[in-house]
Amino acid sequence: MEDEAEERQELGRRNFRRVIEDFVCEHCGHAVKGSGYTDHCPRCLWGKHVDIKPGDRASDCRGALRPISASYAKGSYTIVYRCEECGIVKRFKAAADDDADILLAMCASGAPES
Numbered sequence: 001m002e003d004e005a006e007e008r009q010e011l012g013r014r015n016f017r018r019v020i021e022d023f024v025c026e027h028c029g030h031a032v033k034g035s036g037y038t039d040h041c042p043r044c045l046w047g048k049h050v051d052i053k054p055g056d057r058a059s060d061c062r063g064a065l066r067p068i069s070a071s072y073a074k075g076s077y078t079i080v081y082r083c084e085e086c087g088i089v090k091r092f093k094a095a096a097d098d099d100a101d102i103l104l105a106m107c108a109s110g111a112p113e114s
Contacts, residue, residue: 017055023048026064035095040065040079042097045106049083049090061086070094070106077103 018036025032025041026048032041039054040047047065052058063085070079077094094103 016053019055019057038095039092040067040081040095040098042095043099045079045094045098045102047081047092049085049088061088065090067102067106070103072107077107079103079106 019034020036021034021038023032023034024030025044025046027046028041028044030041030043032038032043039051045067047067049059049061049063049065050057061083063083065081065083067079068082068089070077072078077098078091079094079098081090081092082088083090
């Protein structure tokens with residue numbers, strides 16, 4: 001059983017493709033410096049539906065990912081998104097430079113103000 005979990009974890013690492021890309025947030029206009037792990041704007045927390053698997057840029061959707069909630073567990077924040085175009089729900093770890101006030105507000109009450 002433990003070998004199976006390790007195999008799944010390794011498979012996940014092999015499937016991840018680190019892509020370093022800078023972008024301008026389509027929601028708030030903030031210029032975002034990518035790190036290869038950047039999947040949303042640190043200022044407003046909105047993202048864009050570009051991946052099927054992390055880093056693959058294979059999604060044809062390209063819809064806006066609205067942050068709908070956040071939670072804190074085991075020392076880190078997780079942000080839950082819903083795509084405005086196709087409706088898919090995705091979860092991403094928050095980044096160290098994400099707006100802490102928005103994260104805390106989302107943990108307390110749900111989605112941020114637009």
